[in-house]
Amino acid sequence: MFKSVYNWIDERLDVTPLWRDVADHEVPEHVNPAHHFSAFVYCFGGLTFFITVIQILSGMFLTMYYVPDIINAYASVDYLQHKVPFGSIVRGMHHWGASLVIVMMFLHTLRVFFTGSYKAPREMNWVVGMLIFFIMLGLGFTGYLLPWDNKAYFATKVGIQIANSVPYIGEYIKIFLQGGEIVGATTLTRFFAIHVFFLPGALLALLAAHFLMIRKQGIAGPL
Amino acid sequence: MAHGNKNEKVVYVGDSRVRKPGGATIPPDYTSFPGRSEAFIPNFLLKEWMVGCVVLVGFLVLTIAHPAPLGYPANPTNSAFIPIPDWYFLFLYQLLKYPWVSGSYVAWGVVGIPGVAFGSLLLAPFLDTGKERRFYRRPIATALMLLSLVSCYYLTKVSWDFYQHELEITGTIPEHTVREEKAREAAAAGKEPPSATKPAEAVELVDADNAEVKSIMEKAGCLTCHATDLKGQAGANIPALRGVGDLLTKEELAEIITNGKDKMPAFGTDLSAEEIGTLADWLAKQKATE
Incomplete structure (x- = not known):
């Protein structure tokens, strides 16, 4: 049954090469912890992706309850945390995952750096990876405001003050982020939009590029 | 269909817009690396999933043991709150506290130093162009990276210790801890946890006009x-x-x-x-x- 459905689609769209490209590749000995335990350092990239998937899924569930306006934002998080079944677990995963993804990405970056894997011909993949790093920091910064408690509010206020001290363009960055004269209602909706639509969109595009390049070039050889 | 066997793949040519596969399913080539290579699917992926499950269980245990913190609703008129960013921004936060990168030199703190550091990280492959990959044969790149790591660790630690010190001298307990404590006390007394969203009912003053x-x-x-x-x-x-x-x-x-x-x-x-x-x-x- 499954096979005939697959064949029916494959006859028309020729999908086999698409997934064979992804599936048929070798995992060389030097990156396989089953052969050399020290090769676990090559797992950090995969774990970063794993945690990123958890972040996307838990974030999707959080938006079912979260309300991005200054009257209800805190109340909705409070409700989610204390009243919704498993709400504290979903929010806990998103909260701790945010730190974990930074840790994993940091370790992955160090592995690539110290094994010299960013060298020719993989320069572009390193640059894309660093852009992913910056996007993740942006996600961390914008996500911190969303619970709308005092910690969130004052950290964002300080963050925007720092951005404001950038010469020449600081004022514009501040207005862009705040959406007004103070950290308030428009800041919250802006940070929500940036956190939930703009940055994840950019992140997915960059991740696709990152994975496409690693598939095209293969993993760097042993040292 | 054309061959009588409906499970056999039929490739349309002629007016079909589907490309005829000219050996598109290239058999895996396991020769580029010597040694014990392994197929990604299914052998390696299965092992990866097992590791993933272990990581996921550990992660769930963490979230259950330590619920995500939540303080009290944002109150912009609160002047006593000590702001603190998430831990991975502490090194930047601390850097800006030094007099030689703040005040009239603040451009160095917000653009100069982070710009050079993150810029050179971003462009590392174009700065470190040698063929050598082993880190101990690339002393400059390795030394710069280690120096940055030590600096980040130091700045983060100083910033965190200072925050703890500030909490101590002002006698402040972080709000999410206060909330948790109150909820625990209420639970021990068999009451509903106090709501942070509804204002506490104002207790009437006794003998108010004394x-x-x-x-x-x-x-x-x-x-x-x-x-x-x-x-x-x-x-x-x-x-x-x-x-x-x-x-x-x-x-x-x-x-x-x-x-x-x-x-x-x-x-x-x-x-x-x-x-x-x-x-x-x-x-x-x-x-x-x-």
């Missing part, structure tokens, strides 16, 4: 911290005086006024023993449940 007490309070400046309506400042961890009689006895109140407690200064020298007595007497009468 002129003598008013003048003593004015003299000592009680209202500056405990608020003109005597509701305290929840955000700054300053207790309400309404209903304080339910929590403390007259003697305890007199003791706190005379010698201070936590953030509260001592008033033993500013007020006479008689005044303290009157005040403590009045405060002890402030009970919600008559």
